[in-house]
Structure formats: C-alpha cells, structure tokens
Amino acid sequence: MSALLLTAGRWGGIATIIVLIIALLKQLIAFIGFIMFAIKAALVIAFIGLMLLIVLTMLRGRRRNTAEEL
16 A cells, blocks of 8 residues: 555656746746837837837937027
8 A cells, every 4th residue: 555655656756846847937938928018118218219219310300490590
C-alpha cells in the first residue's frame, strides 16, 4: 500500500510541475501579447504626434509667409 502511495506521490508531483509549467507559459504568452500591443499603440501615438507637428509647422510657416507679404 505504501509503495502505491509513494509511486502516486511521485507521479502527482511530476504532473503538478508539468501543469504549473503550462500555466506559466500561458501567462508568459499573454504578457508578451500585451507588451506587443503596448508597443504598437505607442508607435501609433508617436506617428500621430509627428504628423500633427508637421502640420503645425506647415501652418506656422504659411502664417509667417502671409505676414511678410503684407
């Protein structure tokens, strides 16, 4: 009886470690997905900011040109 419990305990420990590793990998994949989304969002926000800066620079230059002509 004790040999059966000892064997079940060993296999149970191995199964527990395997399940924990699988859970860790799932969480790691989810975390990497979140980081990738955050990087993409940061790139989009930076691109929009750069475009706004270019448009504002063009408008400011146009305003200076019209002021010099007058």
